[in-house]
Amino acid sequence: MATPHPLDTAAELDFVLALRRRWADRLYSALRAEYDDATASAPPENRAAAGEAAQTLSIYPWFAWMERGSQKMLWRAVESAVADIAPIQPPHAPAGSLTLDPDLAMPSWYTDWDIHVQPGGVWQSDMSAHTYELGAKLVMLGGNDDYTFHRAFVDTCLGPLHGQKVTRLVDLGCGFGKSTWPMKRAFPDAEVIGIDLAAPCLRMAHQKSEALGLAIDYRQADCRKTELAAGSADLVASTMLLHEVPRPVLEATIAEAARLLKPGGLLRMLDFQFTGDPFRDHHIACHGARNNEPFMPGAMSADTVAMCEAAGLKNAGWRAFDERGAGRLDALAWPERTEWHFPWAVLEAEKAS
Ligand SMILES: C[S@@+](CC[C@H](N)C(=O)[O-])C[C@H]1O[C@@H](n2cnc3c(N)ncnc32)[C@H](O)[C@@H]1O
Structure with a gap:
């Protein structure tokens, strides 16, 4: 596959971030307004009842699809953004330390699915860490760039x-x-x-x-x-x-x-x-x-x-x-x-x- 131009990658990241913001802001508040209207006479008293009511709303399929769909798009954009990044190098003369345990067994609940929908999870390769680092900024809707x-x-x-x-x-x-x-x-x-x-x-x-x-x-x-x-x-x-x-x-x-x-x-x-x-x-x-x-x-x-x-x-x-x-x-x-x-x-x- 040809490496995407950096401008295409930046545009893709911007697009996904804008889409996620729209999901969190416009779509969620519209769903809430529709829900409040529909349940005004008998507000659901618990999560299960609220879920049943929410799933009948016209906005719900859009909201639910966009939640997972935009997350998948996010990782695709992030993976192409970090595709050419250099492998992680050990620091020269470190003041702190790193102790890895090659015999440590990864629990199956940790490896059996891809946490946050990140393909391969955060533990498999250097690329997992690079992808996670950039993705973490977008997962937080761009609001955590400076931690x-x-x-x-x-x-x-x-x-x-x-x-x-x-x-x-x-x-x-x-x-x-x-x-x-x-x-x-x-x-x-x-x-x-x-x-x-x-x-x-x-x-x-x-x-x-x-x-x-x-x-x-x-x-x-x-x-x-x-x-x-x-x-x-x-x-x-x-x-x-x-x-x-x-x-x-x-x-x-x-x-x-x-x-x-x-x-x-x-x-x-x-x-x-x-x-x-x-x-x-x-x-x-x-x-x-x-x-x-x-x-x-x-x-x-x-x-x-x-x-x-x-x-x-x-x-x-x-x-x-x-x-x-x-x-x-x-x-x-x-x-x-x-x-x-x-x-x-x-x-x-x-x-x-
Ligand atoms: C969502 S991340 C949070 C990372 C960091 N604390 C932060 O705020 O950015 C959760 C981290 O917990 C690690 N983790 C999950 N279960 C663990 C366990 N049983 N022992 C050690 N680390 C674990 C994962 O590998 C992952 O790096």
Whole structure:
């Protein structure tokens, strides 16, 4: 196949981004308006009833098709944009480290389908990491090019530390490092460790961290079994990990995070929660299905607070999070918005002293 001209690639990326924005903004609000009209006399009381009502609406097939169709188009555009990109090179004289485990078995729930509809997932080759990196910007509707919400997470969620000095911070499911960089910037003297299953993402994370002057240690491991010492971390954090794993893995990940924490140490996990609005919650659950994130509804309805308590953590609870910049909100309640967006929330807990 002939390599596309860079202008064609840029036009393709712009087109897909515009299409996705239109889906999130115009199509979702039009669907909501049609739904509100149709159900005004008897508003559905739960997700299932809201789903039944939504599926009878004229806009629904367009909305549902566009959700998955535009995501597939996105990956096609991204794959051609990164087709000629250079392989990931190990940095010269790194200040941080990279520890890969060639014997680590990839769990079948991780490899059996292509997460986010990304062909081949994020773990198979260098190209997977390049594709994921560029795709992540478009998946967030172009609103995360400068990683605003990762910074907001660090600035508004990683405390208060009750005078405890942070000597070790662990980022579970660190991907290609975009969640880990602001953690290292906020705690420059701490040992910052990023854990992920995907070797290509870790190689990219390591290369980019060194280029950014951030000495971070990346390790390939399953979040359920990090092999780090018990009671060695002041902070254990994750962003967008919990909804990607089956419920038993979610529970084991929380238990492992609790094991890693020192007494008084903090757990902070940025993910998603149901909002109590049946229409919105139905469409988030459907997003899980249409976007190949099959564990999303199960993770969002799991009793993660009870899991924290069973793991020896206290003061567990969720707070809403505004990814546009404000970050952590004081309650599990979100500002009114008309466009489709994720119901961001933070799971907070601390290790009993
Ligand atoms: C949506 S990405 C989030 C990456 C990063 N935290 C961010 O915010 O950009 C989820 C990451 O979790 C990793 N992951 C999923 N399950 C895992 C597990 N059991 N152990 C380690 N990493 C896991 C995936 O490989 C992926 O890189």
